Amino acid sequence: MSRPTMNDVARTAGVSLKTVSRVVNGEPTVTPDLAARVRAAVETLDYRPHLGASLLRRNDRRTRMIGVLLEDVSNPFSGVLHRAIEEEAHARGVHVLTGSLGEDERRERELARAFRQRQTDGLIIAPTGSDQTYLSRFTGTPIVFVDRQPSGFLADTVVSTNVAGAAVAVRHLAAHGHRRIAFLGDNQRIPTARERFRGYLQALGHRPGPVVHELRGEAAAERATIALLRRADPPTALFTSQNLITIGAVRALRRLDRHRSVALVGFDDFPLADLLEPAVTVVAQHPARIGRVAAGALFERIDGHDGPPREIRVATTLIARGSGEIFATGN
C-alpha cells in the first residue's frame, strides 16, 4: 500500500482533486464546510503532499533548501558557522544540506554539483580547492563564499579582516618588547593564510622573524615550534595563524616548559583558551557573525537582488588573556 495522493483525499472527502489542492495550499476560495471535510480526510489518511510533483508543476521553482559546504563540520569554527547559517535558514523555513570537504578539491566540485542538481536555492561554500572556475556554469544558483575567497570565480564573499587582524596580533607582541616574532602558518595555497601572512609582514616592516608555512594540523605545528625554539637564536614570541596551529604550539611550549616565557598570540579563538595556563591571547574571529551575514547575503540573492559581487569583511577582536602579554626577556 503506497502513500496516499491528493486523489485519495478527494475521494474520501467527496470533493474534486483541485479542491483538495486548494485547501492544502491555503487558498481562500473554498467553503468552510468543504475545507473541513478535506482536512479531516487529510488527517485520517495521513496525507502529505509530494514535494517532487509539486515542484515539478509549480512555476516558482523554489525548493526552500540551501546547500552548505564547509571544511569539516566537526571543527569548532565550521560548527559555529554552520549553526548560524542554519538559524537564518530556519527563520525563513529553509532547510540545509550539509557537506564536509576536508581538503579535497574533488569533493568540493562533486558536492557543489550534486547539491545544485538537487535544486538547492543557493549555496554557501567555504572553498577548499584552489580553483572555483567550475562554478561559472552554475547560472541561476546564487553562491556565497565564506571564510576563504574563491579564485577564478566571483561572488559575494564573507571573510574576516585577516590582514588587519594578523597585524594587530603581531603589533601586540611587539608592544610587549618582542623583536623576534615567529610566524607559524598554514598552507599558502589558502587565500586566508596568505592574508594573515601579509598582516604579519606589514606589522613587522621589513624585519620579519623566522617563518614556517605549510603546517597542517596540530602535530606538525608542535614539531615546528619545537624546532624553532631549539634554534641558536630562538624567537621570543610566536604568532600562530590558525586554530590547530595555536594548539600545537601550546603543546610544544608546555613540553619545553617555555609556556611562561615565550609569548603567544593565535589567530582564531578556540574553546577553553581561557582555561589554559597561561590563558591564550587570540585574535578572535566571529564565525557566528560570518554565518549570519553570509546567509543574509545568500537569501538576498535568492530573493532577486542582483548587484555586483560584494566582499564583506567581518572584524576580528583581540582578546588578551595572558599568553600574549609575556614581556620579552634578555634580547
Added chain:
Amino acid sequence: MSRPTMNDVARTAGVSLKTVSRVVNGEPTVTPDLAARVRAAVETLDYRPHLGASLLRRNDRRTRMIGVLLEDVSNPFSGVLHRAIEEEAHARGVHVLTGSLGEDERRERELARAFRQRQTDGLIIAPTGSDQTYLSRFTGTPIVFVDRQPSGFLADTVVSTNVAGAAVAVRHLAAHGHRRIAFLGDNQRIPTARERFRGYLQALGHRPGPVVHELRGEAAAERATIALLRRADPPTALFTSQNLITIGAVRALRRLDRHRSVALVGFDDFPLADLLEPAVTVVAQHPARIGRVAAGALFERIDGHDGPPREIRVATTLIARGSGEIFATGN
C-alpha cells in the same frame, strides 16, 4: 530561458526522448554512436536531469538523502557525530539534511516532519523532546536514535554505556580514597542523564554523596560547584556527568583554587582536556563510532532489513589524565 529538458537534448541530438533517458540512466541498449551524440548534446546544453520529475515517475522511491537531527551542530560531540554520519552517507552517495534542535521539543517534531516530507530515505535523531510518540505515524521512514533513547516509540538506538561508564568513573574516584563524591548532572528528563545517575548510585552502593541535578550549561554548573564546595561538609571529589558541566566545574575549582585538591572525573571527553592544569580525567564517549554505527544501522534498514528494534551500546573509555587521580586528604 529556463533549464533544458530531456526533450531539448533529444532534439539537438536528433534522437527520441526515451533514448536520452536511456543514455542518462546508463542503460546498455543504446548504440555507441547515438549515445555519443546524446552525451555531446547534454554537454553543450548543460543538461541536468530534474530529480523531482525522476523521483515522481520512478517506482523505487529513493531520494538518496537522509535527515539528521542533532542537539546543536556547533557543539563538539554533535559535530563529530555529524561528521561520522556524513562520511558513511558519502560513501553510499547519499546526502545529509541537518537540523539543530537546541532543547526545543517543537522544533524536533517540526523538523522530523519536514524532513520526512522531503522524502528523506531515513532519519537519525538525537531526541530532545520527552516524547517521541509522534513518530509512530512515520511508517515507511526508517529511524535510528543516537545519544539518547526515545520514549513512546521504539526503533534502533545507539548510545554509550552510560550506566557502566558512570560507575567506572565513580569507582575510579573511590579507589583514590574518596568517600564524599558529588554528582553534578543534567536535566533528569533526559534518559541518558538518568542512566549516568544510576551508574553513580550503583557504584556508591547506598551511600551517595551530595547530588545536584538540572544543571544546564557551564554557568549553572560553575555556580553549583561553588555552592557545593562552600558547604560545611564539602565533597572531596566530583563526578560531572556531561561535557559543559565538567567545564563549569573546572572553572569553579580554579576560582576557588581547589583544582589541585579536589578530584574530578567528567563524563564525555572534550578538546584540550589534556592541556588543562591538572589535565582532566574523563570517561570518554566515542561519538565517531556512535555515528558510524548509527548510520550503518540506518542504511541496513533502508536496504530492507526488518528485524526488531535493536539497542546498540558503544563502550566508553576511562582516560586518566590527572584530575581524577588526586587522592582524598584528611577525612
Added chain:
DNA sequence: AATCCGGGAGACAACGTTGTCTTGGAGTAG
C-alpha cells in the same frame, strides 16, 4: 422578471521523467 455578475468548484492539461508496449530492420535458421 430578465439579465448580469461574481465566486466557488470541477475538468483538463501540463510539468519532466521513466515503465511498458510497439515497431522495424538486421541477422539467422530452415
Added chain:
DNA sequence: CTACTCCAAGACAACGTTGTCTCCCGGATT
C-alpha cells in the same frame, strides 16, 4: 527465399501536483 528471432529505438501513458479555463448557481441590478 521465407519465416522467425532479437534487439535497438521510438510512441505513449503515467507519476502527483497546480495553473487555467469553464461551468453553474445564487444574489444583485435594472
